[in-house]
Amino acid sequence: MSVQSDIRRLTAPDIRARKGGEPIVVLTSYHAHTAALADKHCDVILVGDSLGMVMHGLESTVPVTIEMMVLQGHAVMRGSKRALVVIDLPFGSYEASKEQAFMTAAQVLKQTGCGAVKLEGGRRMADTIRFLSERGIPVMAHVGLTPQAINVLGSFRAQGREEADWAAIEDDALAVTEAGAFSVVIEAVAEPLARKLTERVPIPTIGIGASAACDGQVLVMEDMLGLSPRVPKFVKRYGDLGPGIDKAIADYAREVRARTFPGPEHVYPMKKK
Numbered sequence: 499m500s501v502q503s504d505i506r507r508l509t510a511p512d513i514r515a516r517k518g519g520e521p522i523v524v525l526t527s528y529h530a531h532t533a534a535l536a537d538k539h540c541d542v543i544l545v546g547d548s549l550g551m552v553m554h555g556l557e558s559t560v561p562v563t564i565e566m567m568v569l570q571g572h573a574v575m576r577g578s579k580r581a582l583v584v585i586d587l588p589f590g591s592y593e594a595s596k597e598q599a600f601m602t603a604a605q606v607l608k609q610t611g612c613g614a615v616k617l618e619g620g621r622r623m624a625d626t627i628r629f630l631s632e633r634g635i636p637v638m639a640h641v642g643l644t645p646q647a648i649n650v651l652g653s654f655r656a657q658g659r660e661e662a663d664w665a666a667i668e669d670d671a672l673a674v675t676e677a678g679a680f681s682v683v684i685e686a687v688a689e690p691l692a693r694k695l696t697e698r699v700p701i702p703t704i705g706i707g708a709s710a711a712c713d714g715q716v717l718v719m720e721d722m723l724g725l726s727p728r729v730p731k732f733v734k735r736y737g738d739l740g741p742g743i744d745k746a747i748a749d750y751a752r753e754v755r756a757r758t759f760p761g762p763e764h765v766y767p768m769k770k771k
């Protein structure tokens with residue numbers, strides 16, 4: 499094998515080996531420039547299907563297509579060097595059969611160069627996860643709140659807030675683990691359940707709205723930067739870029755209208771004769 503770069507990218511087995519160790523930092527990105535920033539600080543960059551809401555203004559992730567994911571996955575790979583890049587399989591591209599899932603995952607990995615796929619679902623996706631994992635496709639599973647199921651769930655509600663609901667989510671986490679997932683996202687579940695899942699499964703749990711008890715955390719970048727108009731309770735805003743961008747655009751518009759931009763320093767002089 500020829501070596502292409504001095505920097506070695508993290509792999510799914512590297513992340514799998516971090517169970518119980520230093521917390522795993524995961525952040526979404528959909529563009530080359532934000533991927534380069536995330537790459538400096540994060541272990542995993544997730545090209546999430548949340549891009550449907552963030553980039554395209556959709557109401558849910560349901561309409562997201564393979565083409566949307568491939569374009570952004572490719573951009574994130576070009577922008578990053580070190581992080582493992584995991585890409586979501588969009589709704590409708592993998593649920594019908596394990597063969598459909600394999601064809602979609604193979605296409606997405608070939609066309610983007612990403613290192614792993616993520617898919618939603620617990621026990622019902624276990625056979626698919628096993629099929630993919632045994633055929634060279636690392637899978638990050640996703641249990642708890644699964645946003646692609648919004649049309650049957652009715653709303654984005656936290657899961658496992660009553661002990662009676664725990665068994666089903668535990669069975670999901672155990673099933674994806676047993677099927678060969680290298681890690682599992684746990685979304686919007688009560689802290690005691692997240693703790694129990696993290697203790698019970700031997701693969702890293704990546705929490706989003708699931709407390710610090712998990713082995714790692716993931717957030718949507720635009721949510722934590724203060725760019726999203728509405729965010730769930732579990733999002734902490736680490737930045738407030740919205741007002742900064744608003745001001746920059748307002749300043750630009752004012753200067754264009756006043757003809758003070760471009761100034762002499764932004765203009766190409768004629769070549770000296």
Ligand code: KIV
Nearest residue numbers: 526546547548706716
């Ligand atoms: O699409 C996404 O951004 C995700 C995270 C919320 C885990 O799946």
